[in-house]
Amino acid sequence: MADRVESRPFDAAIIAVGSELLTPEKVDTNSLFITQVLNDLGVAVAFKAIVGDHRGELTSHVAHALRRHQVLILTGGLGPTDDDITRDVVAAHLGLSLHEDAEIIDAIERRFAARGWQMPAVNRRQAMVPRGATVLPNPNGTAPGLWLEHDGAVIALLPGPPREMKPMMAGEVRARLASRAGDTRLFRRLVRVSGKGESAVEEIVQPIYSRWLAQQPTIATTILAGLGQVELHLVLQSSDAPLAAATLALAVAQLTLALGQDVVSTDGAGIEAVVGDLLRARGWRVALAESCTGGLATSRLTDVPGSSDYVERGIVAYSNEAKVELLGVPASLIQAHGAVSEPVAAAMAEGIRDRARVNVGVGITGIAGPGGGSAEKPVGTVCIAVAGATTRVRTFQFPGGREMVKAMSANWAIDLLRRHLLE
Amino acid sequence: MADRVESRPFDAAIIAVGSELLTPEKVDTNSLFITQVLNDLGVAVAFKAIVGDHRGELTSHVAHALRRHQVLILTGGLGPTDDDITRDVVAAHLGLSLHEDAEIIDAIERRFAARGWQMPAVNRRQAMVPRGATVLPNPNGTAPGLWLEHDGAVIALLPGPPREMKPMMAGEVRARLASRAGDTRLFRRLVRVSGKGESAVEEIVQPIYSRWLAQQPTIATTILAGLGQVELHLVLQSSDAPLAAATLALAVAQLTLALGQDVVSTDGAGIEAVVGDLLRARGWRVALAESCTGGLATSRLTDVPGSSDYVERGIVAYSNEAKVELLGVPASLIQAHGAVSEPVAAAMAEGIRDRARVNVGVGITGIAGPGGGSAEKPVGTVCIAVAGATTRVRTFQFPGGREMVKAMSANWAIDLLRRHLLE
Numbered sequence: 015m016a017d018r019v020e021s022r023p024f025d026a027a028i029i030a031v032g033s034e035l036l037t038p039e040k041v042d043t044n045s046l047f048i049t050q051v052l053n054d055l056g057v058a059v060a061f062k063a064i065v066g067d068h069r070g071e072l073t074s075h076v077a078h079a080l081r082r083h084q085v086l087i088l089t090g091g092l093g094p095t096d097d098d099i100t101r102d103v104v105a106a107h108l109g110l111s112l113h114e115d116a117e118i119i120d121a122i123e124r125r126f127a128a129r130g131w132q133m134p135a136v137n138r139r140q141a142m143v144p145r146g147a148t149v150l151p152n153p154n155g156t157a158p159g160l161w162l163e164h165d166g167a168v169i170a171l172l173p174g175p176p177r178e179m180k181p182m183m184a185g186e187v188r189a190r191l192a193s194r195a196g197d198t199r200l201f202r203r204l205v206r207v208s209g210k211g212e213s214a215v216e217e218i219v220q221p222i223y224s225r226w227l228a229q230q231p232t233i234a235t236t237i238l239a240g241l242g243q244v245e246l247h248l249v250l251q252s253s254d255a256p257l258a259a260a261t262l263a264l265a266v267a268q269l270t271l272a273l274g275q276d277v278v279s280t281d282g283a284g285i286e287a288v289v290g291d292l293l294r295a296r297g298w299r300v301a302l303a304e305s306c307t308g309g310l311a312t313s314r315l316t317d318v319p320g321s322s323d324y325v326e327r328g329i330v331a332y333s334n335e336a337k338v339e340l341l342g343v344p345a346s347l348i349q350a351h352g353a354v355s356e357p358v359a360a361a362m363a364e365g366i367r368d369r370a371r372v373n374v375g376v377g378i379t380g381i382a383g384p385g386g387g388s389a390e391k392p393v394g395t396v397c398i399a400v401a402g403a404t405t406r407v408r409t410f411q412f413p414g415g416r417e418m419v420k421a422m423s424a425n426w427a428i429d430l431l432r433r434h435l436l437e
Numbered sequence: 438m439a440d441r442v443e444s445r446p447f448d449a450a451i452i453a454v455g456s457e458l459l460t461p462e463k464v465d466t467n468s469l470f471i472t473q474v475l476n477d478l479g480v481a482v483a484f485k486a487i488v489g490d491h492r493g494e495l496t497s498h499v500a501h502a503l504r505r506h507q508v509l510i511l512t513g514g515l516g517p518t519d520d521d522i523t524r525d526v527v528a529a530h531l532g533l534s535l536h537e538d539a540e541i542i543d544a545i546e547r548r549f550a551a552r553g554w555q556m557p558a559v560n561r562r563q564a565m566v567p568r569g570a571t572v573l574p575n576p577n578g579t580a581p582g583l584w585l586e587h588d589g590a591v592i593a594l595l596p597g598p599p600r601e602m603k604p605m606m607a608g609e610v611r612a613r614l615a616s617r618a619g620d621t622r623l624f625r626r627l628v629r630v631s632g633k634g635e636s637a638v639e640e641i642v643q644p645i646y647s648r649w650l651a652q653q654p655t656i657a658t659t660i661l662a663g664l665g666q667v668e669l670h671l672v673l674q675s676s677d678a679p680l681a682a683a684t685l686a687l688a689v690a691q692l693t694l695a696l697g698q699d700v701v702s703t704d705g706a707g708i709e710a711v712v713g714d715l716l717r718a719r720g721w722r723v724a725l726a727e728s729c730t731g732g733l734a735t736s737r738l739t740d741v742p743g744s745s746d747y748v749e750r751g752i753v754a755y756s757n758e759a760k761v762e763l764l765g766v767p768a769s770l771i772q773a774h775g776a777v778s779e780p781v782a783a784a785m786a787e788g789i790r791d792r793a794r795v796n797v798g799v800g801i802t803g804i805a806g807p808g809g810g811s812a813e814k815p816v817g818t819v820c821i822a823v824a825g826a827t828t829r830v831r832t833f834q835f836p837g838g839r840e841m842v843k844a845m846s847a848n849w850a851i852d853l854l855r856r857h858l859l860e
Contacts, residue, residue: 036482038473039661039670041464050461059459060494064485071483071505078501082494238462247462302753308739309732312753316731319807319839327759330725330735330751336793340750340763370759384742416742 022166024195025058027079031091031100032174033066044089047180048172051188056198056251057085067097076107084167085191087183090174092157094136100171101160105144108164112142115149122156150186154178161190168194198251201258205246205269206278208285208429212239215273219246222268231258233265241418242425243278243285275436278429285428286318292435293324300431301370302328303341303362305353306380306396311424326370331362341365341377354379356397356407363401374402374434378427380410382419396423400434445589447618448481450502454514454523455597456489467512470603471595474611479621479674480508490520499530507590508614510606513597515580517559523594524583528567531587535565538572545579573609577601584613591617621674624681628669628692629701631708631852635662638696642669645691654681656688664841665848666701666708698859701852708851709741715858716747723854724793725751726764726785728776729803729819734847749793754785764788764800777802779820779830786824797825797857801850803833805842819846823857 028049030042045062052059060083065072072091079086091100105112118141119133126133140157143149150159150170155178160171170187172179207215216237226233231254236247248265252258266280278285293300302312302325312328315321329340334353337343342365343358351357359377367375380396387393392411396419399407408430412422451472453465468485475482483506488495495514502509514523528535541564542556549556563580566572573582573593578601583594593610595602630638639660649656654677659670671688675681689703701708716723725735725748735751738744752763757776760766765788766781774780782800790798803819810816815834819842822830831853835845 034659036472036485037659037670038469038476039659039668041466041469043464046461046464049459053461060489060491061498062459062487066483068483074501074505075484078497082497236457236460236462245462247460304732307736308744308748309727309735309751309753312732313730313736313843316753316755316805317840317843321731322755322809325731325753325755327755327763328732328751328753329763330732330739330748330753332739332745332748332750336750340752382739386745417740420736420740 022082022084023058023060024084025060026052026085026087027060027083028062029072029075029079029086029088030062030064030174031067031072031088033068033097035064035090036066044172044174044176044179047176048087048089048183051183052085052087052191053200053249055188055191055195056200057191057195067091067099069099069103072099072103073107076104080107080165080167080169086167086169087172087187088170089172089179092140092159092171092173094134094139094156098139101142101144104162104169104171108144108162110144110146110162112144114138115141115143118143118149118158121151121158125156150182152178152182154181159186161187197253199253199255199258201250201252201255201262203248203262203266203280204282205248205266205280206282206285207244207246207273207276208242208278208425208432209276210244210273212237212244215244215246215276218272219269222265222272226265231261233261241421242429275433278432284318285425285432286314286321289315289428289432289435290318290321290324292432296373296435298373298435299324299326299370300374300376301326301366301372302376302378302427303337303366304328304330304378305332305337305362306382307378307420307424307427308332308382310420311376311378311427314424314428326372327366329366337362340369342369352391354381354391354395354397356399356409359397359399360401360405360407363399363407364405367401374400374431376400376427376431377407378423380419380423382416382423384416394419396426398423398427398430400427400430402434406430406434445505445507446483447507448483449475449508449510450483450506451485452495452498452502452509452511453485453487453597454490454495454511456491456520458487458513459489467595467597467599467602470599471510471512471606474606475508475510475614476623476672478611478614478618479623480614480618490514490522492522492526495522495526496530499527503588503590503592509590509592510595510610511593512595512602515563515582515594515596517557517562517579521562524565524567527583527585527592527594531567531585533567533569533585535567537561538564538566541566541572541581544574544581548579573605575601575605577604582609584610620676622676622678622681624673624675624678624685626671626685626689626703627705628671628689628703629705629708630667630669630696630699631665631701631848631855632699633667633696635660635667638667638669638699641695642692645688645695649688654684656684664844665852698856701855708848708855709737709744712738712851712855712858713741713744713747715855719796719858721796721858722747722749722793723797723799724749724789724795725799725801725850726789727751727753727801728755728760728785729805730801730843730847730850731755731805733843734799734801734850737847737851749795750789752789760785763792765792775814777804777814777818777820779822779832782820782822783824783828783830786822786830787828790824797823797854799823799850799854800830801846803842803846805839805846807839817842819849821846821850821853823850823853825857829853829857
């Protein structure tokens with residue numbers, strides 16, 4: 015082990031095993047959950063590797079990881095078939111013999127018996143345990159996990175299916191790591207922002223979060239931008255939970271002061287749920303009239319459980335006739351201003367508000383593309399109106415292709431509704 | 438280099454560089470595109486690694502990859518800041534000195550000048566080129582790529598942003614690899630299936646694709662299951678393009694024969710686009726009446742460019758009053774059978790068909806959960822009707838949470854519409 019790092023840090027390598035994870039179609043997402051659990055314990059992830067069902071390759075990566083890091087989490091390759099090599103490779107690399115564990119055989123046999131089946135012979139393989147390993151029970155599948163301590167390192171072997179891996183990682187593995195990880199923990203807050211682009215948000219918050227880097231405990235900030243939404247992830251390492259919570263609360267308050275109504279939530283809640291809570295608090299109901307978004311705004315609002323309490327209806331009025339007939343938009347208005355115009359958006363919002371007899375109506379009309387644009391109204395032109403006691407309407411020019419225009423429009427419609435409810 | 442593999446295969450390692458790729462929020466997707474290009478050339482991917490902006494760690498992974506594989510593709514870490522270490526680490530590992538390339542400086546200066554700006558001093562870093570490296574121009578950003586040949590291996594350094602990385606990988610890097618890769622290429626077909634679960638599809642196609650494994654050229658089959666849809670990926674390696682195309686065409690025909698109308702497309706087209714083509718071919722228009730899907734089915738149909746030609750309207754009738762008022766569903770029908778029932782789904786489909794004066798109407802009513810279920814009609818109960826000249830209605834029992842029930846329902850509604858159009 016020539017390049018063994020002499021004082022390996024207590025940080026982690028994650029290896030996802032499975033040839034299907036090396037195709038152009040599949041991405042490893044198990045490591046995201048594993049990273050979250052590790053980070054929560056203050057354990058950093060040094061690298062992730064994705065390796066196929068190939069003994070030589072996997073052995074080489076296990077050796078490489080253990081030369082440099084004290085924690086190694088493997089996921090996948092614990093199944094019953096010849097392709098499932100993780101157990102064998104790790105045991106062979108560490109020079110540990112395997113023995114069949116009678117309790118595991120029992121558990122697998124019971125699992126099959128509960129379905130009225132006999133355990134296939136191949137499944138015996140899943141009961142092989144390296145000498146000295148601790149078996150991690152798997153209530154959600156046949157493959158138990160394994161926990162090994164070897165030469166100062168800890169190694170966890172977890173199944174690949176997320177519903178089997180996650181409870182094992184968040185349960186047994188987390189508990190065992192916690193007792194070794196020291197008392198430093200990771201604390202997080204997520205602030206959701208809407209109505210501003212990534213760079214505009216960055217410009218406002220950069221002077222704030224740069225100060226956090228100079229203080230103790232330090233807060234690290236990550237800005238992630240989605241379609242029409244920005245997420246600010248605040249992360250702080252500390253061994254003092256009350257201090258960490260107070261420090262983060264102050265930081266969140268500073269952001270909220272600087273960003274004002276652009277802050278959607280400070281507890282991770284999505285904008286659809288926030289709007290739902292605001293509607294509920296007022297005892298209001300909403301109805302939506304959509305054209306270019308094709309129902310996406312209504313669909314997103316109804317992703318929230320219980321939204322049938324406050325979403326009365328949605329109408330996708332693609333054709334001009336539908337706008338006239340279902341929403342009462344005057345045909346003359348469409349003729350005078352065009353279907354994509356502020357007066358038509360306003361008439362759509364007011365029309366559905368009145369016809370559905372709700373407190374607030376939303377109207378969206380625009381050109382999602384790729385066809386239908388003109389010099390005056392290019393693709394991406396979208397008018398959005400919110401009609402409560404009064405009506406407000408705004409025109410946007412969104413970049414990107416059809417799906418991006420739809421997504422940005424739906425997000426802005428929900429956000430304008432949110433702002434209306436805050437007034 | 439103790440564990441250098443003596444005859445390294447011409448297969449590839451991919452290393453994505455960037456600390457943000459080691460957070461719980463971000464996943465490397467660049468490697469999917471890179472894998473596709475490599476596989477197309479018949480080059481297999483042996484492993485992928487994701488490494489942070491850490492010199493020691495990255496050096497160790499570069500060394501590890503080059504001991505075992507002849508192709509190494511790195512992406513990310515070519516920017517102008519101190520965090521961007523890929524160029525330095527690779528040059529140092531190979532023992533190559535760096536020199537400033539005047540042409541790159543020129544190109545970056547021109548790029549900034551075109552926006553009326555001066556090149557910041559930090560960007561000089563991006564013009565450093567290891568001795569013997571070939572510069573790969575980057576028309577979409579400031580960081581050029583680099584191509585190195587060293588000790589029998591080829592190494593490509595690509596920028597991290599996908600819009601800069603992709604053209605470089607598909608252009609210069611592909612061309613350079615092609616001249617070394619031999620004439621074996623990868624050929625693919627994608628067959629989309631709807632209306633059957635993964636295991637039901639597997640049961641039907643397994644006897645077919647197992648024969649393909651015994652033939653020459655061999656076809657490898659991967660089955661991927663999404664929400665209500667199954668994808669069959671057929672992949673064949675061959676140096677004979679016409680033979681490959683004919684072999685795959687025969688294989689696709691065998692699948693189509695076995696799966697019948699469950700085959701949505703054999704050219705990769707999505708089900709929304711397939712339905713759009715069928716509507717256009719008939720000169721028909723459709724309207725949708727949705728309850729539990731909240732507009733999702735209409736939104737998905739309108740993801741297709743030009744769908745305003747055949748999607749006349751959609752109505753999200755969440756409340757019973759909306760069902761009566763907007764769709765003409767008799768209140769007595771709702772009272773007699775409940776809002777989630779086959780007669781109501783049929784009345785919704787017929788109501789919107791007649792009121793929108795279109796050829797075919799779709800009605801969806803169900804319990805998306807988590808609330809609203811009963812012993813008789815548990816969460817996940819969904820009735821879907823398609824009304825053309827005649828009306829057909831089916832009841833489903835979907836598993837999973839609210840979003841899964843919505844997604845499965847929308848997919849089945851679109852699929853039942855597709856089957857109606859095929860009749």
